[in-house]
Amino acid sequence: MLQTLLITLKLHFRQKIQLFWLFAFPIILATMFNGMFGNISESYKLHTFDMAVIENANWKANPGLQTLVDGISTGKGSSGSGMEGRVTDDDDGMPKLINVVSTTSRASADRLLADGKAQGYLYADSDGRLHMAVSESTQSNATDVMANSGSLGISLTMLNNIVDLYNRNDMAVADILATNPTAMMDRRLASSIGASSGYTKEVKLTNFKPDGTARYYYALLGMTALMAMSFAVNAVTMAQANLSALGIRRSVAPLAKWKQLAAGFLASWFCSFLSLAVAMLYIHFICGISLGGREWAAFGSCAAAAFSASAFGTFIGALPKMPTGAKHGLCTTISCVLSIFSGLYGSFAMDLSDMIARRAPLLSLMNPAQQITNLFYDILYYDSFAPLFRTLGTLLAMSAICLTAAVAFLRRQRYEYL
Amino acid sequence: MNEDHSTASAVKVSHLVKRYGDMLALDYFDLDVRQGEIFGLLGPNGSGKTTAINCILALLTFDAGTVRVFGEPIGPTSYALKRRIGIVPQNIAVFNELTVEENIDYFCSLYVADKVRRHTLVNEALDFVGLRDYRGFRPSKLSGGLLRRLNIACGIAHRPDLIFFDEPTVAVDPQSRNAILEGIKQLSREGATVIYTSHYMEEVEQICDRILIMDHGRHLALGTADELKAMIDTGERISVETANLGGAADGSNTAAMLKRLRDLPFVLEAVYDGRELTVRCRNGEHNLIDVLNILESSGTNIGHLTSRQPTLNDVFLELTGTALRD
Numbered sequence: 078m079l080q081t082l083l084i085t086l087k088l089h090f091r092q093k094i095q096l097f098w099l100f101a102f103p104i105i106l107a108t109m110f111n112g113m114f115g116n117i118s119e120s121y122k123l124h125t126f127d128m129a130v131i132e133n134a135n136w137k138a139n140p141g142l143q144t145l146v147d148g149i150s151t152g153k154g155s156s157g158s159g160m161e162g163r164v165t166d167d168d169d170g171m172p173k174l175i176n177v178v179s180t181t182s183r184a185s186a187d188r189l190l191a192d193g194k195a196q197g198y199l200y201a202d203s204d205g206r207l208h209m210a211v212s213e214s215t216q217s218n219a220t221d222v223m224a225n226s227g228s229l230g231i232s233l234t235m236l237n238n239i240v241d242l243y244n245r246n247d248m249a250v251a252d253i254l255a256t257n258p259t260a261m262m263d264r265r266l267a268s269s270i271g272a273s274s275g276y277t278k279e280v281k282l283t284n285f286k287p288d289g290t291a292r293y294y295y296a297l298l299g300m301t302a303l304m305a306m307s308f309a310v311n312a313v314t315m316a317q318a319n320l321s322a323l324g325i326r327r328s329v330a331p332l333a334k335w336k337q338l339a340a341g342f343l344a345s346w347f348c349s350f351l352s353l354a355v356a357m358l359y360i361h362f363i364c365g366i367s368l369g370g371r372e373w374a375a376f377g378s379c380a381a382a383a384f385s386a387s388a389f390g391t392f393i394g395a396l397p398k399m400p401t402g403a404k405h406g407l408c409t410t411i412s413c414v415l416s417i418f419s420g421l422y423g424s425f426a427m428d429l430s431d432m433i434a435r436r437a438p439l440l441s442l443m444n445p446a447q448q449i450t451n452l453f454y455d456i457l458y459y460d461s462f463a464p465l466f467r468t469l470g471t472l473l474a475m476s477a478i479c480l481t482a483a484v485a486f487l488r489r490q491r492y493e494y495l
Numbered sequence: 496m497n498e499d500h501s502t503a504s505a506v507k508v509s510h511l512v513k514r515y516g517d518m519l520a521l522d523y524f525d526l527d528v529r530q531g532e533i534f535g536l537l538g539p540n541g542s543g544k545t546t547a548i549n550c551i552l553a554l555l556t557f558d559a560g561t562v563r564v565f566g567e568p569i570g571p572t573s574y575a576l577k578r579r580i581g582i583v584p585q586n587i588a589v590f591n592e593l594t595v596e597e598n599i600d601y602f603c604s605l606y607v608a609d610k611v612r613r614h615t616l617v618n619e620a621l622d623f624v625g626l627r628d629y630r631g632f633r634p635s636k637l638s639g640g641l642l643r644r645l646n647i648a649c650g651i652a653h654r655p656d657l658i659f660f661d662e663p664t665v666a667v668d669p670q671s672r673n674a675i676l677e678g679i680k681q682l683s684r685e686g687a688t689v690i691y692t693s694h695y696m697e698e699v700e701q702i703c704d705r706i707l708i709m710d711h712g713r714h715l716a717l718g719t720a721d722e723l724k725a726m727i728d729t730g731e732r733i734s735v736e737t738a739n740l741g742g743a744a745d746g747s748n749t750a751a752m753l754k755r756l757r758d759l760p761f762v763l764e765a766v767y768d769g770r771e772l773t774v775r776c777r778n779g780e781h782n783l784i785d786v787l788n789i790l791e792s793s794g795t796n797i798g799h800l801t802s803r804q805p806t807l808n809d810v811f812l813e814l815t816g817t818a819l820r821d
Contacts, residue, residue, distance in 0.1 A: 080601065080604040080605075081601075081604075081605075084590075084593070084597075084601045087592070087593065087597075088590055088592045088593070091592035091593075092592060318554050321588070322584045322585075322586035322587065322588035323588045323589075323590070325554065325582065325584050325588060326582060326584060326588040326602065326649070326650070327605065328552075328554055328571075329552050329554070329577060329580060329582045330577065330602070330605035330606060331574035331575070331577040331578040331605065331606060332574075332605050333572070333574070334571070
């Protein structure tokens with residue numbers, strides 16, 4: 078049995094067409110998705126600018142300026158690379174917009190811009206107003222829709238708004254002090270001046286921040302799993318005397334049929350798992366789709382999905398009176414059609430999938446592509462593992478039914494016809 | 496074992512009945528193959544040869560009768576018996592993704608678990624079929640003849656006592672065919688029992704100790720090639736190339752000449768197509784001299800003359816009424 082298992086593995090890994098469809102194709106598709114959807118999420122990401130800060134006498138005369146810069150910078154005086162980078166969160170979760178490059182005059186700041194060591198600079202005038210200047214290249218990049226994803230412009234606008242807000246607050250305080258200085262004794266007024274009021278609040282309802290594109294990738298994993306049914310179909314076909322000369326040769330051999338089938342099943346399971354794991358790792362690390370920090374659960378889900386795919390493939394492989402080519406065709410059809418209802422093919426498919434889930438939940442429950450997609454969804458979005466276990470239970474129940482039916486077809490099979 | 500090896504049965508099939516729906520594929524079919532012999536199974540397409548073999552191998556269910564291999568009934572789980580059986584199917588049954596050596600090793604591993612012993616057996620099989628130089632090749636790189644040899648090696652590497660060869664020389668070049676036939680004889684000399692089916696009657700005649708002719712799922716005749724030939728009426732077949740049968744160039748004596756020949760007591764049939772005279776004689780008599788005497792006395796010019804003893808094809812034709820390939 079071990080020898081049959083090893084040989085079956087060797088056979089699977091040497092079938093180039095199968096390798097393409099099960100390993101290369103999901104990666105190609107994921108790469109296409111990444112090309113299509115990558116910019117969407119990128120456009121909502123803030124960028125950190127390398128900003129020179131002219132710390133001259135005007136600047137030092139207004140300590141509020143330094144407080145502001147400290148609040149939006151990642152580190153005072155850090156030397157920038159000259160290129161913008163993604164915003165990183167500090168400990169309190171506040172995004173940082175600038176890397177500060179300290180300088181003492183506008184002339185030196187201009188040099189930094191010319192040398193590409195800063196993208197802009199902040200300076201204070203004699204009235205204590207804060208001003209911002211950006212280099213021409215940064216400005217043109219921000220307005221060139223072909224050259225960037227839009228996030229640069231958004232980040233610049235934010236920075237500009239912050240500068241405006243500071244100036245308005247500063248002017249308001251100066252005005253109050255000039256016209257009604259006693260008003261500043263009111264603590265509520267004093268605290269409200271420095272506070273920025275937000276009209277929306279981000280609340281964390283799910284385990285992980287929702288990602289609209291993740292679903293496409295998870296649906297792709299569902300399709301990959303179902304396509305891997307062909308591993309099991311091959312394994313069963315090679316053991317059936319009525320389907321291949323190889324089956325005749327193996328049926329005549331003194332190796333129990335269940336051992337041959339078990340070896341074939343294990344090999345299919347392993348190959349399907351590998352195919353899914355490779356696709357999942359690619360999606361996670363290259364396409365940047367999150368697994369909610371639960372990578373091991375994702376690997377477990379791959380194993381469960383691969384088990385189910387092998388069970389479905391074994392069932393299809395065991396169907397009597399159907400030639401091998403038709404069985405492979407059935408696998409392809411099933412994986413393509415069911416993937417429609419798991420939302421693989423765009424927003425229309427997503428809507429259809431959602432509608433089925435709402436109006437005919439049983440159909441959704443019976444769709445293995447949907448269930449495999451749900452495995453990864455459950456991992457990403459739910460705090461509890463209970464939904465994941467429910468989906469696993471559904472898949473394993475479906476697998477058990479398929480395997481029972483396959484065993485009924487194959488058990489001690491002797492043929493009426495060959 | 497108290498049975499004599501030469502007479503003990505390797506395969507004994509009694510009153511085997513197999514139906515495919517309304518069609519009777521095996522009609523109370525009997526077969527008795529002795530240990531150590533090369534047994535030929537002859538029959539036209541659809542005669543039931545492959546069905547019989549599949550029943551013997553417990554691949555097919557059957558409706559009635561018994562099948563015993565080495566004295567024991569065989570079933571799908573008769574692993575001890577299966578261990579003694581090898582099969583060389585008509586269709587090439589090897590993995591295209593494995594090399595020649597890996598293929599042989601894998602199929603051998605289904606019978607022999609011990610790696611060291613298997614290594615020896617695989618090398619012996621490679622030598623036996625002459626594929627040692629091709630051990631690292633994939634089957635797709637082999638010619639038709641070499642592929643057939645690989646198919647054989649996969650079936651015999653575990654050194655079975657009983658080997659089924661189903662049309663092993665189909666689409667094989669003469670050199671490979673001779674090598675295959677010689678190999679089968681070698682296996683027999685080493686003690687294996689061989690059941691051989693083929694469309695090529697000259698092959699069957701060349702290597703088989705006994706031959707069974709079957710048609711419509713029935714046993715028609717059994718014996719050695721000579722015994723089978725003795726069972727039919729047809730004996731010597733004489734062919735004479737001549738342009739003036741009866742001595743007259745205008746053909747005026749042809750009809751009279753043919754009548755004289757047909758009147759001979761040993762002649763079954765005499766036909767002339769204007770170029771060649773064919774005389775089919777009755778079995779068991781030496782007729783050539785008598786025919787020649789008549790032709791010479793009539794002044795017939797004899798160009799080329801052949802005398803051919805009956806072949807298995809004649810036997811087959813007479814027993815079944817059809818040519819083997821029909």
